[in-house]
Amino acid sequence: MANILDKVIEEQKFSRRTFLKAATAVTAAAGLEVTGTKAAHAEDFTLPNYKEVDSVCSLCNGGCGLKVMIGPDGKIARVYGDPDNPYNKGGICPKPMEMAQAIYSEHRVLYPMKKVNGKFERISWDEAIDIIAEKLKYYLDNYGNSSIIAFTSKVGQAGCKEAMKTFQQLTGIATFGTTPVCYATEKKILTSMFGQGCATNPMADVVNSKILLMVGNNNAATKPGQFHWIQEARRRGMKLIVVDVRYTDTAKNADEFYMINPGTDGALGMAMLNVVIKENIYDKDFVNNYVLGFEALAEAVKDFTPKKAAEITGIPEEAIVRLAREFARYKGAGMFYPGRGVVMTNNSSGTLLAFYSLMAILGNVGKPGAGILSHLASSYGSVKNIVPQEEVVKPERKWKHYEIYEGMEKGQIKMVLTAGNPCVTWPDSIRMRKALDGVEFHVSHTIFMDDTAELADIVLPAAHWFEVSGPQKGVNWALMWREAAHAPLGEAKSGQEFYYLLAQKMGFNMSYFVKTPEEHWARMVEKNSKVAGITIERMKKEKAVHYPCKSLSEKPKLKPLYTDLKFKTPSGKIEIQQLDKNRLKTEIAYYQDPLESPGNSKDRAKDYPLMFSTAKVAAHYHSQCQYSAWAREIETPYLEIHPATAAKYGVKDGDKVVVETPYGKITLAAKLTELISEKVVSTQPYFGLKSPYKQEPANTLFPADHDINGSFLQKNIQCRIYKA
Numbered sequence: 276m277a278n279i280l281d282k283v284i285e286e287q288k289f290s291r292r293t294f295l296k297a298a299t300a301v302t303a304a305a306g307l308e309v310t311g312t313k314a315a316h317a318e319d320f321t322l323p324n325y326k327e328v329d330s331v332c333s334l335c336n337g338g339c340g341l342k343v344m345i346g347p348d349g350k351i352a353r354v355y356g357d358p359d360n361p362y363n364k365g366g367i368c369p370k371p372m373e374m375a376q377a378i379y380s381e382h383r384v385l386y387p388m389k390k391v392n393g394k395f396e397r398i399s400w401d402e403a404i405d406i407i408a409e410k411l412k413y414y415l416d417n418y419g420n421s422s423i424i425a426f427t428s429k430v431g432q433a434g435c436k437e438a439m440k441t442f443q444q445l446t447g448i449a450t451f452g453t454t455p456v457c458y459a460t461e462k463k464i465l466t467s468m469f470g471q472g473c474a475t476n477p478m479a480d481v482v483n484s485k486i487l488l489m490v491g492n493n494n495a496a497t498k499p500g501q502f503h504w505i506q507e508a509r510r511r512g513m514k515l516i517v518v519d520v521r522y523t524d525t526a527k528n529a530d531e532f533y534m535i536n537p538g539t540d541g542a543l544g545m546a547m548l549n550v551v552i553k554e555n556i557y558d559k560d561f562v563n564n565y566v567l568g569f570e571a572l573a574e575a576v577k578d579f580t581p582k583k584a585a586e587i588t589g590i591p592e593e594a595i596v597r598l599a600r601e602f603a604r605y606k607g608a609g610m611f612y613p614g615r616g617v618v619m620t621n622n623s624s625g626t627l628l629a630f631y632s633l634m635a636i637l638g639n640v641g642k643p644g645a646g647i648l649s650h651l652a653s654s655y656g657s658v659k660n661i662v663p664q665e666e667v668v669k670p671e672r673k674w675k676h677y678e679i680y681e682g683m684e685k686g687q688i689k690m691v692l693t694a695g696n697p698c699v700t701w702p703d704s705i706r707m708r709k710a711l712d713g714v715e716f717h718v719s720h721t722i723f724m725d726d727t728a729e730l731a732d733i734v735l736p737a738a739h740w741f742e743v744s745g746p747q748k749g750v751n752w753a754l755m756w757r758e759a760a761h762a763p764l765g766e767a768k769s770g771q772e773f774y775y776l777l778a779q780k781m782g783f784n785m786s787y788f789v790k791t792p793e794e795h796w797a798r799m800v801e802k803n804s805k806v807a808g809i810t811i812e813r814m815k816k817e818k819a820v821h822y823p824c825k826s827l828s829e830k831p832k833l834k835p836l837y838t839d840l841k842f843k844t845p846s847g848k849i850e851i852q853q854l855d856k857n858r859l860k861t862e863i864a865y866y867q868d869p870l871e872s873p874g875n876s877k878d879r880a881k882d883y884p885l886m887f888s889t890a891k892v893a894a895h896y897h898s899q900c901q902y903s904a905w906a907r908e909i910e911t912p913y914l915e916i917h918p919a920t921a922a923k924y925g926v927k928d929g930d931k932v933v934v935e936t937p938y939g940k941i942t943l944a945a946k947l948t949e950l951i952s953e954k955v956v957s958t959q960p961y962f963g964l965k966s967p968y969k970q971e972p973a974n975t976l977f978p979a980d981h982d983i984n985g986s987f988l989q990k991n992i993q994c995r996i997y998k999a
């Protein structure tokens with residue numbers, strides 16, 4: 276099939292005069308309004324005292340190009356989508372604008388502080404680094420490297436991640452990023468099945484597709500700056516099917532929407548497999564040549580009939596059969612795009628295995644418009660062996676994500692470095708708060724004084740990504756250069772600088788560390804052949820350069836992975852049967868009720884008859900945007916309840932309602948809506964007790980001891996509700 280992506284990009288090149296129209300259309304698709312922007316923007320471009328800086332949004336992995344207008348006072352006055360960026364084409368969502376407002380708020384941490392008798396006192400960076408280095412040495416010498424852990428998050432940029440990894444290799448301490456609270460299961464299964472832990476296709480490639488199935492994915496709200504690709508694909512005739520427990524902004528754009536019973540998506544996948552195998556309508560040549568484990572798959576799904584799936588999912592049997600046949604009709608041109616509503620559940624492994632297997636046996640791999648979409652972008656590699664192997668310090672214990680709570684509680688973990696806000700973003704928030712409060716020494720490198728920073732012994736001011744230059748990738752697998760809008764406020768420093776200073780104080784070999792983002796990228800270009808042709812100058816000039824790109828003269832095009840049908844798996848094929856390191860057969864597509872649901876916890880079902888979940892909204896990202904007054908006006912915390920469910924519990928719109936799971940309870944204002952399943956109640960996942968919202972985090976309701984292929988459970992858990 277011809278790849279029409281280049282043609283679409285060319286056709287859609289927007290002029291500055293028209294890009295705001297597009298931005299407004301995108302945000303309108305997400306149910307938001309941008310008013311007055313056009314007039315203000317036109318003015319900014321002509322004002323003599325305003326400066327324009329090219330930036331890239333570093334929030335949701337969308338990778339939207341930005342234009343940042345610096346006002347006469349040196350602060351960010353406006354943020355717009357970059358009309359010349361080939362992938363967001365001037366469209367953005369409210370989040371970067373909100374962040375530009377939040378970084379000047381009173382919640383910003385501007386200088387290092389030390390806690391003395393429960394109160395923070397200002398100290399210098401020198402003093403802070405002296406104290407931290409001394410503590411590090413003390414715990415390393417006396418308790419070993421398993422006594423120290425570090426969290427990072429989206430606060431850390433590319434240079435920070437590299438510096439943190441180098442630091443980790445020189446000390447052997449354990450580090451945790453956003454993997455267990457976002458995508459570990461997805462990455463693990465993609466890796467074992469296809470060989471690379473990322474999407475098989477860039478997002479813009481959806482314009483080549485004929486049919487797209489989105490499950491538990493409200494992309495119109497979570498990545499509004501890139502959602503126009505799905506809308507464009509629809510305009511070109513692609514059929515969009517959305518399956519969710521809520522009628523979302525994405526569902527409003529769909530050709531077909533199915534409200535599914537919570538946590539039962541895997542049953543739909545199993546039944547679709549059953550139909551295409553039973554009716555012999557899969558791609559036999561592709562399966563014979565490139566797929567390993569088909570017989571086991573056929574056996575696993577043979578009794579999973581559409582009738583059985585209909586009973587579990589609530590989706591009519593006929594619809595399941597028709598969907599399966601339609602995907603088979605468009606074999607070689609179909610796509611699957613799961614969202615966090617699938618990935619963060621505790622039956623996600625079986626569900627992802629089922630849908631990924633469906634894509635594989637329909638030959639939806641290695642072709643334009645066919646494959647699996649994800650915010651996990653293809654990797655551009657890294658500089659290998661910065662620390663020579665003989666100097667790499669082995670961790671004395673490999674802490675698993677779910678073990679660190681107990682490790683802190685039992686005093687085995689004595690020192691914690693946080694960058695990010697695990698007290699809000701990790702599950703069992705109260706337990707995390709108590710555990711962090713109990714460790715002997717806690718350093719928080721933070722932009723805002725959040726729930727986690729409040730507990731620290733030392734608080735360090737972190738630079739925001741608006742204030743740090745650096746490379747940024749996105750869902751379209753291009754590298755873009757983000758120019759710092761201005762110097763970090765106050766005494767804020769980037770994560771890269773923090774680890775540089777700490778390494779220097781620790782007496783480490785400083786040839787392993789680089790100080791600036793420019794030095795970080797120069798070393799990357801020199802030592803990582805995948806990006807040898809992507810210099811800073813080139814990124815600035817061309818806006819977005821695809822990788823791999825091995826020379827300055829190379830002009831790589833956007834294309835799916837696996838077009839050569841070579842898979843970096845042990846067999847060289849797509850391994851739909853998961854094999855362990857001894858090549859023993861382990862998992863194949865399966866369905867099980869969500870572990871914390873009435874189906875699997877029958878003894879608790881009468882006490883917890885509903886399911887609780889969280890749903891992302893366009894105005895928030897992780898816990899950062901809650902420090903923006905604009906974001907707070909757009910979104911207040913609520914509990915979405917179907918009116919029929921509310922009536923059962925005597926709840927009226929606006930009533931304070933307690934939502935309680937076997938692990939905790941929080942109170943929220945009821946928001947009655949017909950747009951949600953009667954079996955589910957849902958809230959936004961972002962808010963903290965110490966934030967201006969003063970809201971107990973939704974993660975209070977989830978346990979910390981679940982391990983789903985490296986992920987926690989953070990969606991779908993049985994609950995009950997009652998009026999507060």
Ligand code: SF4
Nearest residue numbers: 332335337338339500
């Ligand atoms: S869609 Fe994502 S990358 Fe684009 S502006 Fe919004 S938060 Fe930033």
